[in-house]
Amino acid sequence: MTHWRSRTSLTPFALLLATAVLLAPACGTRPKPPSPSAGIDLAGMDKSVPPGDDFNAYTNGGWIKATPIPADKAEYGIFTILADETRKRLLGLIEESAKAGPAAGEDSRKIGDYYSTFMDEAAIESKGIAPLKPQLDAIAAIADRHALSRAIGGRLRADVDALNNTSFETENLFGVWVTQGLTDPSESFPYLLQGGLGLPDRDYYLSATPHMADLRFQYQAHIAAMLKLAGFGDPSGSASRVFNLEMKMARVHATRVESEDVHTPVSWKRADLPARAPGLDWPALLDAAGLGDAPILIIWHPKAIPGLSALAAAEPLDAWKDWLAFHAIEQAAPFLPKAFVDERFRFYGKALSGTPEMRPRWQRGMDATSAALGDPVGKLYAERYFPAATKAKVEAMVADLIRAFGTMIDALTWMSPETKVRAKQKLATLKVGVGYPGHWQDYSGLQIVKGDALGNAQRADLFDYHRQLAKLHQPVDRGEWWMTPQTVNAVNLPLQNALNFPAAIIQPPYFDADADAAHNFGAMGAIIGHEISHSFDDQGSQFDAQGRLANWWTKADFDHFKAAGEALAAEFDAYHPFPDLAVNGHQTLSENIADVAGLLAAHEAYRLSLGGQPDVARDGFSGDQRFFISFGQSWRSKSREEQLRRQIATDGHAPEEYRADTVRNLDIWYDAFPVRAGQKLYLAPPARVRVW
Numbered sequence: 001m002t003h004w005r006s007r008t009s010l011t012p013f014a015l016l017l018a019t020a021v022l023l024a025p026a027c028g029t030r031p032k033p034p035s036p037s038a039g040i041d042l043a044g045m046d047k048s049v050p051p052g053d054d055f056n057a058y059t060n061g062g063w064i065k066a067t068p069i070p071a072d073k074a075e076y077g078i079f080t081i082l083a084d085e086t087r088k089r090l091l092g093l094i095e096e097s098a099k100a101g102p103a104a105g106e107d108s109r110k111i112g113d114y115y116s117t118f119m120d121e122a123a124i125e126s127k128g129i130a131p132l133k134p135q136l137d138a139i140a141a142i143a144d145r146h147a148l149s150r151a152i153g154g155r156l157r158a159d160v161d162a163l164n165n166t167s168f169e170t171e172n173l174f175g176v177w178v179t180q181g182l183t184d185p186s187e188s189f190p191y192l193l194q195g196g197l198g199l200p201d202r203d204y205y206l207s208a209t210p211h212m213a214d215l216r217f218q219y220q221a222h223i224a225a226m227l228k229l230a231g232f233g234d235p236s237g238s239a240s241r242v243f244n245l246e247m248k249m250a251r252v253h254a255t256r257v258e259s260e261d262v263h264t265p266v267s268w269k270r271a272d273l274p275a276r277a278p279g280l281d282w283p284a285l286l287d288a289a290g291l292g293d294a295p296i297l298i299i300w301h302p303k304a305i306p307g308l309s310a311l312a313a314a315e316p317l318d319a320w321k322d323w324l325a326f327h328a329i330e331q332a333a334p335f336l337p338k339a340f341v342d343e344r345f346r347f348y349g350k351a352l353s354g355t356p357e358m359r360p361r362w363q364r365g366m367d368a369t370s371a372a373l374g375d376p377v378g379k380l381y382a383e384r385y386f387p388a389a390t391k392a393k394v395e396a397m398v399a400d401l402i403r404a405f406g407t408m409i410d411a412l413t414w415m416s417p418e419t420k421v422r423a424k425q426k427l428a429t430l431k432v433g434v435g436y437p438g439h440w441q442d443y444s445g446l447q448i449v450k451g452d453a454l455g456n457a458q459r460a461d462l463f464d465y466h467r468q469l470a471k472l473h474q475p476v477d478r479g480e481w482w483m484t485p486q487t488v489n490a491v492n493l494p495l496q497n498a499l500n501f502p503a504a505i506i507q508p509p510y511f512d513a514d515a516d517a518a519h520n521f522g523a524m525g526a527i528i529g530h531e532i533s534h535s536f537d538d539q540g541s542q543f544d545a546q547g548r549l550a551n552w553w554t555k556a557d558f559d560h561f562k563a564a565g566e567a568l569a570a571e572f573d574a575y576h577p578f579p580d581l582a583v584n585g586h587q588t589l590s591e592n593i594a595d596v597a598g599l600l601a602a603h604e605a606y607r608l609s610l611g612g613q614p615d616v617a618r619d620g621f622s623g624d625q626r627f628f629i630s631f632g633q634s635w636r637s638k639s640r641e642e643q644l645r646r647q648i649a650t651d652g653h654a655p656e657e658y659r660a661d662t663v664r665n666l667d668i669w670y671d672a673f674p675v676r677a678g679q680k681l682y683l684a685p686p687a688r689v690r691v692w
């Protein structure tokens with residue numbers, strides 16, 4: 001549970017209007033402000049709200065009132081605005097490199113061909129379902145459980161990531177993740193995770209609320225609609241078979257909170273799988289998945305995986321074939337004719353996320369290209385938009401934050417000297433990547449064919465999967481990146497004891513070379529502090545300096561740490577965005593610990609940067625006030641109700657407004673504004689959670 005922000009908001013570019021002041025304008029067009037600026041958006045605040053009552057409204061209320069959520073977005077805020085800006089820049093780079101006429105085989109040619117093929121709607125329309133037909137025919141020809149197991153195995157991809165990006169969802173029966181062993185960081189292993197559901201989580205199948213019951217009804221209609229488009233004879237009969245099978249899968253699935261428990265996974269010998277998880281023909285499945293020679297598999301969900309395997313034997317073959325066909329269509333839909341794209345959006349965009357309109361095609365094309373050719377696109381981006389001076393400045397900030405975190409550890413009164421030594425060892429060996437990876441992946445083996453949109457997407461997925469599987473036979477690379485440079489996010493990698501800060505998050509308002517220290521430490525500094533703190537959250541703290549799941553705590557220290565975590569979980573359990581729905585304090589605990597500790601470390605680094613001098617006032621605010629306002633504004637966001645409900649059900653991150661309210665745990669915040677007893681966010685000093 002370690003990245004900085006949820007990854008669900010793949011939302012588009014739109015009119016920016018009231019947000020212009022917080023935008024990163026294209027290079028060179030930014031008027032030079034008096035140096036340095038305070039970096040905060042005064043017009044976006046609502047000073048009529050006392051900061052102690054609602055800090056998010058105080059820092060962002062003006063913007064929230066003035067800014068509608070664009071019709072093609074489920075949520076909107078700084079994060080989406082920057083993602084839009086990044087996409088626009090990437091489009092410019094793609095168009096520019098296409099004009100240069102790159103030779104066949106060059107990465108820039110692959111990028112251009114992938115994108116232009118996706119954009120050629122007329123060609124896609126004229127082919128109809130033909131590009132998918134061979135796969136549907138192969139599914140229809142499945143005659144026994146052996147062939148079913150092979151088909152299931154052949155669809156597996158490296159599409160989940162249990163600890164870095166904490167992505168647990170896959171429509172395939174299992175998700176595969178290839179990385180270091182939990183207790184053996186010197187070697188890579190294949191991890192197997194539960195999967196198979198088309199709805200985001202088991203809750204969507206099992207919850208009795210009217211909202212979820214309605215979504216289930218709509219989902220079943222969506223399955224039927226997709227099968228009908230693909231020419232199935234009895235779409236509603238098939239849809240009910242698919243839905244009933246998924247309902248049974250959901251019943252054996254682990255919950256989101258259970259998935260976060262790093263002590264649940266077990267190592268099983270490949271040869272033991274048939275006895276431990278009877279039902280599927282495991283040798284056939286693993287052979288088709290390219291895992292036929294893996295001696296050991298790490299089973300992330302040791303209850304769900306036998307449960308899913310048992311269904312392979314117990315449920316009718318026809319239901320499985322319908323299920324395979326439906327998900328093959330669903331996964332192919334973005335690359336098929338408009339009717340498929342529209343139906344998919346009608347359910348996943350409108351019903352599930354509340355988004356009224358689909359994003360323009362170029363944005364979807366940009367995201368697909370960026371996903372298929374992650375590193376080559378990232379290289380283009382970093383070369384143009386990530387100057388060496390910015391990299392050096394942010395690396396210096398990272399060093400400041402690590403130093404600050406070290407002084408915080410020294411100052412802890414409850415922690416024993418032994419535990420402090422080990423915590424500081426872990427901090428000292430943290431490997432930090434800023435902007436882009438130390439080496440780029442080689443894409444020469446990926447074939448991109450002009451005019452074959454679906455084939456390109458499928459070859460790219462398979463290429464990525466093979467690259468991941470190849471790691472099983474290579475020395476472990478602690479410098480491996482798990483986000484592309486063009487991603488507006490950041491991530492902590494517990495098994496590598498490493499951090500990635502992609503180039504695309506290192507831009508205003510998060511990092512602004514023209515702004516002062518209070519701003520940059522309050523925004524970018526808090527993000528850096530958040531990622532460092534993940535190494536010391538409820539999950540990360542269980543991995544040692546080598547990335548090994550091992551206990552380096554004395555019992556008394558760990559008990560104290562756990563009690564602090566429980567207090568923070570209770571603080572978040574009390575947030576009710578809707579009368580019938582609360583934030584889940586345990587599901588979001590790692591992120592909330594990282595927010596509290598990261599903000600404190602960022603403030604400590606800010607204080608150290610002043611070298612003992614008081615900061616000057618700017619825009620009518622003291623340095624500490626600006627630090628907290630910049631932090632609050634970095635969470636600027638609004639969501640549609642369906643999207644917010646989905647986030648609360650499936651995401652390890654609490655909604656943004658409560659993350660802005662993290663300030664209530666820091667004594668310095670009470671002094672800065674000031675905040676008094678009786679105000680809504682006020683916590684008496686003993687109730688303020690200090691984990692680190």
Ligand SMILES: [Zn+2]
Pocket residue numbers: 001002003004005530534591594
């Ligand atoms: Zn995080």
